[in-house]
Amino acid sequence: MSSGIHTASSGIRTDQIAAAAAPPPPGHEVRRTALDGLPEITDPLSVSPVDARTLSTSLFKRLDALDEGTPEYSYVRNTLVELNLSLVKFAAQRFRNRAEPMEDIVQVGTIGLIKAINRFDVDRGVEFASFALPTIVGEIKRSFRDTSWAVQVPRRLQELRIDLAKARDAMEQHLGRLPTAPELAERLGITEAEVVEGEQAANGYVARSLDWPLDDDEGSPNAVTRTLGEEDPAFDIVESVESLKPLIAGLGDRDRLILSLRFGEELTQSEIGARLGLSQMHVSRLLARICSTLRTALLDDAQPRAASGSG
Known part of the structure; x- marks a missing residue:
């Protein structure tokens, strides 16, 4: 490839x-x-x-x-x-x-x-x-x-690097200082040798230039792992919401109202039916159709199309 x-x-x-x-x-x-x-x-x-x-x-x-x-x-x-x-x-x-x-x-x-x-x-x-x-x-x-590793290392060490980074951040918040290798080993249920091995493997994630200054502000222990971020799962939610906005805007007035009542006000189907003068079964069918329409539009990566509000 x-x-x-x-x-x-x-x-x-x-x-x-x-x-x-x-x-x-x-x-x-x-x-x-x-x-x-x-x-x-x-x-x-x-x-x-x-x-x-x-x-x-x-x-x-x-x-x-x-x-x-x-x-x-x-x-x-x-x-x-x-x-x-x-x-x-x-x-x-x-x-x-x-x-x-x-x-x-x-x-x-x-x-x-x-x-x-x-x-x-x-x-x-x-x-x-x-x-x-x-x-x-x-x-x-x-x-x-x-x-994304500058030097390829075994999957076991890649996962150990992640576990160490998470444990180190959590323990630093609790202890008010960087945890020691024995403390990390006890936290993760591994040996001190494995902690050292994981920290050494972390250096393979980002390769710095030989010209990188030694007296930079990040010269503290494990500075490289401190520069690594993790993908925030909230971004996925934001992206999904943004993708849905134009599709929802293309729905009929009643469909948008039903979505708002169900997922905004978190009403039950029976409560929605009572408010709109519809049966619970009819509301269920309408919700299924609306969700199917939105799902299909997302999978097709199509432009938003106005959907009929009738059912």
Whole structure:
């Protein structure tokens, strides 16, 4: 690949991604047995996100009934990958300002999609998109983390660096001073040698120039790790809210009112129905339609369109 993103640490090779994203043309008998009466999807990439969710639910149930490793299992799983690639593209848009090519980010995100498909349990009643997006985003973030080190170190030490940084900050607030290596070791349940190893590994995260002045203000112990920040999860919420604003503005007056009553005033469906003169069941259907409309628009990355307020 052309960028720093790589897939070796994930346990899934690039050729596996290609195989999953481009299902081979199985024979008619294999397709018929694999689908077991379900409609054949000739072009999964052209299916709308709404239809993809419905079809995915049926395919997951079918996948659960097939034996892993069979041609039928591979065909159904590969179809699920193609049906849900829009989730990867949607997640990848969050990282469009990165230096890495979007193609590489999508490829890494596809690994997360494959992992989500492998782990998904349709019997839990959770929508696949809600289950898969955190896995896809996590895979992309993990790839950025793994490739942002100036010197590549084992994953164990990368995670130890993070644990040490968090423990050091928490203990410094409590103690009013920097904790010692024995104190850190006791806090994390590791040996002092592992603490030292983790601190040494942290130096590989950022490589300073040989011309960097030695008498700078950050010359205190572990200055390098003190310059490292962590991504604030609140940014994700802000980004989601900003993406929803124009879409909500395009809804009808009644739809916006229902959203405000449900998620702003936190009224129950029965309370909303009483206020608007509607039945609880009607309010439930309206909320489902509104949320589906917003979700589809987000996944399609479409411009906001006015939606009818009738129901």
